[in-house]
Amino acid sequence: MRVLVVGGGPAGSLAAxxxxxxxxxxxxxxxxxxxxPVQCAGLISDTCYSELRNYVSDRCLLNRIEGAFVLAPDGSYVELKGRSKAVVVExxxxxxxxxxxAAEMDRIDVRIKTRFMNxxxxxALVRGMNGEELLQYDAIIGADGVASTVAKVFGFPRPRTLLAMQVECRFEAMDEHMVELYFGKDYSDCFFGYAVPLGDTARIGVVASENPxxxxxxxxxxxxxxxxxxKxxxxxxxTGAIxxxxxxFARGNVALxxxxxGMVKPYTGGGIYYHYIAAQTLGETFPDLDAYRRIYMKKMGYEYKMGERIARLYSLLTDDDYVNLVKIGKGAEELAAELHMDSPSSLLKVIPRFIRLLTNPRLSAKFGRALLMGL
Ligand SMILES: Cc1cc2nc3c(=O)[nH]c(=O)nc-3n(C[C@H](O)[C@H](O)[C@H](O)COP(=O)(O)OP(=O)(O)OC[C@H]3O[C@@H](n4cnc5c(N)ncnc54)[C@H](O)[C@@H]3O)c2cc1C
Incomplete structure (x- = not known):
């Protein structure tokens, strides 16, 4: 069988x-x-990095991350160290x-400077260094990013997106092995800002529905x-869309x-680990692309559902709520030890215990509504 993979980003290479x-x-x-162009902070869990070590070397490793500081809008913060550690890659x-x-494999032909057109x-009509060409295929996999031409050509719906903007600049991190997450209405209308430290610089960014x-x-x-x-x-x-x-994402002999x-973690915008799981599933189920979709969603559907609930909470909480949460969180750091950055469902195990610590009924109602009831 001949498969055309459109896009040589992480999803396309891993799929191939x-x-x-x-x-x-x-x-x-x-x-x-x-x-x-680079559109990434480069943060992936150590679980993801160790699974990808068959394909990438430590040449791409920029930093190791132990946990996160979560900052309220007034600058107060709580330290979270979960089950997972992380790395920053270039x-x-x-x-x-x-x-x-991928190019080293006998059965994979990589053509750079070649654009899929129609x-x-x-x-498939592609335009490369030698002009236009028709490539025969039995199945086509669109790994061509959020503005996918494959999705457009085959009439797939487009996922809703948020906008991200990030700079790298000189920065004095609170700790060079901890990321910093910034909450509050001045830093996003529906998500959060972040800093990923890299020695004496950091990647500092925000994700929002508009005006990043x-x-x-x-x-x-x-x-x-x-x-x-x-500094x-x-x-x-x-800049980029998330x-x-x-x-x-699958129909007939076409899949994305x-x-x-749209395969990213809804509560962090991180994509790479979920793409890796999708590529594994695609390899296991091929050539049945409908099974690829069903089995991937069976594996990951609950994680997406919980991830969306966490993301929903960002929009419900006010600046005062975040200040309160940081105060409460300072007495409950041990709960964070059970969390894993790739698995929002790990939050579900600790959330009933956390809600019990919330003395403010309005705040506990928001947590209950968003996380337990999905409202
Ligand atoms: C600011 C920002 C920060 C992020 N930070 C993180 C993070 O810290 N950790 C994390 O896990 N994720 C992060 N993400 C998400 C992550 O970058 C994406 O999920 C990931 O890059 C998507 O990989 P992909 O292979 O699906 O698409 P892409 O990386 O977009 O690759 C698509 C490829 O397809 C090619 N292409 C497009 N159209 C065509 C065509 N018609 N013909 C041929 N080739 C084509 C493109 O040139 C490109 O190489 C971040 C995203 C943003 C915007």
Missing amino acids: LHLAEKADVTIVEEHPSAGF RKIFDSELLRK CNGKK QQYLMNLLEKHPSVSKRV GGVIELN PVKPIN IGDAA
Whole structure:
């Protein structure tokens, strides 16, 4: 069987690597290399990193992360150290190593600077260095990111998205092995801001439903803690869209994976681990693409459901609620030890105990409504 994978980002390379046991695979990537332009903070769990060690080397490793400081809008904070640790990777190296690994496989043909344009029956029209060409395929996998052309050509619905904006700049982190998460209405209308430390710099960003540049400026210039620790101008600026929920991503001999399918953690915007699980599932179920969709959603559906509930809570909580939560959280750090960053359902195990600590009935009602009832 011949499979055309459109997109040589992490989802496309991982899909091809898992399909190559069963099919001859061609990856078309429109850019001269993978990982360009960078739209990522590079934070992945150590579980994810150790599973990907078959494909990537420590050359992409920039930092190791022990946990997170969660900051309320007044600058007060609580330290969370969960079950999972994390690493920060350099996506330019990470993505190119994945694509190179795919190119080394006998059954995978990688074509860079080649753009998928359209389809006619089982022939795909691509435009590469030698002009236009028709590629014959039996199945096509769209791994071409959130603005997927494959999804458009085949009429798949598009996932709802949030907007992200991130800078890298000199920064004095509270601890160089802890990420910082910033909550409050001045830093996002529905999500949070973050800083991922990299020695004497950090990737500092926000995710919001609109106007991310305003929230990012607020964070860098007005936040009571962050603004005092930003030490220099911007070294790098990235913007991007983050899908919030998977769509129905398989039909006939066409399937989507990664951001094209909306496969990110709804409560953090992190995509890579969920793409890896999708690629494994695709490899296991191929050529039955409907089974790929069903089995992936069976494995991950509950995690998406819980992730959406956590994300819902961000919009319900006020600045005062966050200040209160930090105070309460300071006495309950041991509950965080049970959380895993890839698994929002791990929160469900601790949430009844946490709600008991909430003396404010309005706050406990918000937690109960969002997390337990999904309202
Ligand atoms: C600011 C920001 C920060 C983030 N931080 C994190 C994080 O810390 N951790 C994490 O896990 N995730 C993070 N994410 C999400 C993560 O970056 C994405 O989930 C991930 O990059 C998606 O991978 P992908 O392979 O699906 O798509 P992409 O990485 O977008 O790759 C798609 C590829 O397809 C190619 N392509 C597109 N159209 C065509 C075409 N027509 N023909 C040929 N090739 C084509 C593109 O050139 C590209 O190489 C972040 C996202 C943003 C925006």
